Amino acid sequence: MEQLIVIISEKRNLGMTLIPFFAEASENSILQLVEPATEDHIEKDRFSFSPAQEEIVKLLSAISEQSLFKRFSRQKNLKLFFEKLESKFADDHIRPLMDSKITQALDIIALADVPVFYKNPNYSHLYESDRIKVRTLFDAPHFSFDLDDNGLRYTLKIKTEKGEMGLTNRDVLEITATPCTFLINNQLFRFQHIDSKKFRPFLKVNHLLIQPRSVDAYMHSFVENCVRDYHVEVKGFFINNKSAALKPILILQPDLSHAPVLTLKFKYDEREYMAGTKSKVFVNHRKMMGHHIFDRFERDIEKEQHIVQILNQLGLAAISESQYRPRAVDKELPTLPHVIEWLNTHAEALHREGIMLDQQDYDEHYYAGKVSLSMRYIEENDWFDIQAVINIDGQQIPFQRIRQHILRGRREYRLPNGEIFIIPEEWFTRYTDLMHFAKEEGDKLSINKIHYKLLDEEQLQEESPVWQAQVAALQQQTIQSASPEGLAATLRPYQLEGFTWMRTLNTNAFGGILADDMGLGKTIQTIALLLNEYTKADTSAQKNGLEQLNLFDTVKGFNNTTLPASLIVMPTSLIHNWANEIARFAPALKIYLYTGNNRAKSKDIGKILKHYHIVLTSYGIARNDIEYLKHYNFHYTILDESQNIKNPGSKIYQAVSEIQTQHKLVLTGTPIENALVDLWAQMNFVNKGLLGKLNFFKNHFAGPIEKKQDEAKEQKLRLLISPFILRRTKEMVAKELPPVSEQTLVCDMTEEQQKFYEREKSGIRNELLKAIEQTGVNKNAILALQGLTRLRQIANHPALVDDKYEGSSGKYEQIFEKLSSAISENHKVLIFSSFVKDLELIERDLKKKGLKYAKLTGATTERQKEIKRFTDNEECRVFLISLKAGGVGLNLVEADYVFVLNPWWNPAAEAQAINRAHRIGQTKNVFVYKFISGDTIEEKIARLQERKAALADTFITTNNPLKDLSEDALRELFA
Known part of the structure; x- marks a missing residue:
């Protein structure tokens, strides 16, 4: 029976690789290799692959000779490619890919327990007993350093359960270089964070000796990295495992494009590290009285993550693991004033979290602390004196000193200590008009009472409650006076x-x-x-x-x-x-x-x-x-x-x-x-x-x-x-006025809608006129009606006839403009259309805007539920109604606005729709808006209706509503 195994083999000019094979075991435990397993086998489902086996085959197929040839070769054939392959190119480009895929495959092999064998080129058979042990656990390197007057002696061994294992004079096969994988005595030794270069010297010698003149430099580089990343054993110098408080630092600086960024660093002891640094340990090397000392610190990962969360909560967006900016406004990159203002706004929160600020690479030093503004109004006859003071780090600055900055839109104000204070953008919004109308005398600001609406209402109430009470009536909240005697x-x-x-x-x-x-x-x-x-x-x-x-x-x-x-x-x-x-x-x-x-x-x-x-x-x-x-x-x-x-x-x-x-x-x-x-x-x-x-x-x-x-x-x-x-x-x-007001709104089509309408009108007209020439007007009345209906729908919205149309409609834009105005003024609106799909398009946009509505069409099964939703729910201000379903039998006096989306040529039909709102019980004036798209068949029919009153009856009372129109009238209608 076939099984999937993985073979470790050596390839010319490439080194060691892994190849998936199908193999069969004979009676004497000899494994016969059938053929390499490829992705073609997976697609043809020749072998019942497990998910792990599928992934192994895919990973190793990516580094097969054929795959590498396709990816890296400019030669005509595979043989020529490998003959001319230079070792440097292979080491720099091909081998890193192979090491990555092999490492990933070995991770899966270890977990899935897939058999692995080494194919010795000197032997033709594979035996079950030769299976290589692949452990799920990674192995650890063990460095030993010994410093004395003769220099620094060090060794590198493998730490195993049984103790340390040296590599000198052993038969070692290097499978991958980065990260390192060795095959020793039918066992794979796998490492996570070390490459094979560090091991190679110890394949031939038991230890290395660094001469005294090179020790200091070696200590500061190689040894410091080893102390940080690996378990080491030392003599002749010291390693101190210490704890150091984390000090987060935000550095204000320009990035490569000169845009301002806040760079996050973490400081432990005297060393600073960029946020996002992978190592969980930091090491400081120092020399004291001739002795080398390594201070080793464990990072406070939990607190670092907390700092990152705090910055996010305060409104910073990460552009890398260490660089942040205030979240963009209107998709524009924040400017330096925006960043400084963010720092001012959140100065207290940053201080509470112990986050320090540093500024680099800017010519000016910007104030980045807490800013507050206190403002009082003192009533003086026809004026208010404005007592406004800016509090900046204990300094009190009269607000009027930045008055000209506010008026001229200048955000930078130089403080007495030379720092630049960025005036908050909100102050320009809130106080520009106040500064325009205020009068300045020395350090005093005052404003005429007629401009009291520019002042903070709550503050005004607190400072001048009597006067505020007097002007409250100007808000027209209540009626306080009776009619004068004698009127x-x-x-x-x-x-x-x-x-x-x-x-x-x-x-x-x-x-x-x-x-x-x-x-x-x-x-x-x-x-x-x-x-x-x-x-x-x-x-x-x-x-x-x-x-x-x-x-x-x-x-x-x-x-x-x-x-x-x-x-x-x-x-x-x-x-x-x-x-x-x-x-x-x-x-x-x-x-x-x-x-x-x-x-x-x-x-x-x-x-x-x-x-x-x-x-x-x-x-x-x-x-x-x-x-x-x-x-x-x-x-x-x-x-x-x-x-x-x-x-x-x-x-x-x-x-x-x-x-x-x-x-x-x-x-x-x-x-x-x-x-x-x-x-x-x-x-x-x-x-x-x-x-x-x-x-x-x-x-x-x-x-x-x-x-x-x-x-x-x-x-x-x-x-x-x-x-x-x-x-x-x-x-x-409304109580004082006639009960109904009607207005026809002529809407301009959008440019895209206009093109769509003209294209369709041209096609319909040509087809209709050709048919009329052949068989006459009467026999083509249905065709004319179909064309008329299609053009009416396009005049409403092209999406009524073309689901793929993504443009807008001039009529819809005006409908929603009027609708928004009516809703904002707390009116309820009935929207009638003779096309159900018309209402569905309105419904789609109502949902997007989050507006509550009711809907009544011929397909509505719970009619009373929809009516009750509109009449009883104050927040439901729109009722979509099809003419057939809602033209009669409804009492909707809660509505005082009626929208007629498309003209109905029978006045009685429109009157019935309007009467849904205008009937006994209505206490408000009813306003009716009829929407017609300009320069369309809607407007032409309206004009024709004025000259031929019978046209309205034509659309309603016959099955052939256009049969009585002359050929000239039809030509005019579709012109």
Whole structure:
């Protein structure tokens, strides 16, 4: 019976090798070699190989003569290759491969107990009794060193269970050199960490003698390595097994590409070792009073691993076993400031772990310790004094000393001791705007209260709780005021909220922009504010709001405090409307119409205006009469339709800016018509300096937001203006508005989608027109309908017709933009489509975004479960519904947004879908968005629908929806 054995044999020019063989044993215990075992045998399954045997054959096949020839030879045949093989090439290139494969094979042979035999070239037979012993355990070398005046004598033997075994005058076969394997008396001696070169001298001599002149150098190199790696026995010098505390060190240095890295080293006693060094023992050689001493230290592997884990937890990423960098941000390599900032941030944690820092190879020395910033706000009338101090290693540095660094984006600040302090990147994000608006006087910083949103809210609450409580109402959290007495109207809840907001601005001497949508009652809210400001006494003498007071009467405010008149500037067409509204809702307020003959004739305009509560005029008159108007100090100056001053270079803007007034307010439904500069002009009028000077605003906010879509700048601008602008849209006050609002959104296709659509349209059109020419329109209505449906699907998303399409869809991008906006504002959305696969694509992207949803199609088995998921779960804000499955029979008043993904040509079908949300029980305004892809068949059908109303019925009421269309209409549809 055949068995697999391994033969040790010598090959010309290569040395000893191992060859797997099939062998058969005869009756007299003689082994007959059948043939070498190869990988072909494994593939053909001629022999039932165990996994271990398979691996042995594969390893040794890699170093067969044929394999080595294929890998290393440039000769034409194998014989020529080995004849011309040079020994140096074999030693340098071929032998290392052979040693590696043989070593791996012997490891498996020892564990699997595969028979191994040496094939002596002088004998033709192999006997079972000649089997070589291969132990699973590795053998150990034993060095003996003896130092005296004659030099250093040393020997190298093999340590065995029975004692030491020398190699001198023995028959030794070297099987591998690195690591070393010997065959001695039918036994393999295998070593892990020593090569055969160290043994070779002792095959001929019992010991070696190093001359006295060479001893020091030999001790410092060879002997030190032996003491570190092997068991040694010494005389004439000393080996001390010592314990030394581990001291981890992080070294800041540039790598070969000049990028900063942190190199981790471990220091034991006086020696430093790179992290990742394999040896578990360190040795220090020293000479004291003529004696050689070797201090031997065991590494603290567990603590070293702990240090590596700590660095990983603190945010370092390993780029090798010894080099680290802070984890990359946006896939970019960290810069030197990033690395220093990491060191500053984690200085305390590194200190706790005993990790020391060293800096090498940089011209400057960087501060790499703990950094903290303490900040306080002291309320001073209209200002906050900012007391900010940077604490650096016991030094206290006023924050304003780095103000210019913050403003100019310079991160390096030189400390008094010469070190470079890297300003944390977060400080630039948090304090750049604060530094722009703060005023600096010496070591003192202060900021106007209108910029309080730039201050830390919690800190502000702690330092100025009374003032913070006053401005809390600006966040529009609660309604605190009742309607003013004497107002002949009942303010709706959101109007009462606006009235409260304006009163809060007034209390804190802030101006504001009331930017409610058209029709939400900006006028009545403003009238309520003014009525609240002026006295309610003496109303019995007033007949109506248009009555002029006696010139000697005065207007009294609350607590009998005389208040000047308030000026309202507006387009000419609105003056009488304002007068009538004031007369209607606040008849106690006295009005002066500053128009026509009632305009001032001198600068002493106060003699007239002091007898009135409200002065109404137009923008044109205010511009022309500013030389008179600017000499009166109004209580309020209010601009209606304030977009009229959107151009800060206009004469009207300059004119109203000259008006003297205690309070300012502007009213507009469109605070931004063209650009952000529109907002700057109006906000600068009501709160001068809030957004900085115009050039600063353009460079710092308008440019980055409008040209670069800088989200951080947009967020900062919103933060600055949010307390001073109040805008409610129709969606926000749905109870006051018509219940349904519909909008058709025409979506541009993506470039890839456009190409796909045009290619498909061309093919469909050519096929359809060719068929129509042959058999007519009526007989090809189904073909036309199929083509129409395919193009409608592509207009939605090409993936509906091609599973391999990986591009995007313009319609889908706009759908998700609207969907994200609706969800972020806590709305619930119904999404209808006539294509189930359409909903599946939406579902895929919802899953990617982690958004919860419900889904209802013809395949849904647990219909009520899906409905309940949407209606009862507050977090489930999207319901995907196919037209057939959800067009009727659903009550989904929890939703207030309806998305129609593809146009349905029967208006009744769309109405049914919309009615799922708009029905009895709905308390919110319902908004319907219909999505149509531009320049597609969807848009063409919509246009055709306007000219031919019957087209909508055509798609629904017949099996051949296109049969009544003319050939010209079809050509136009697919053009």
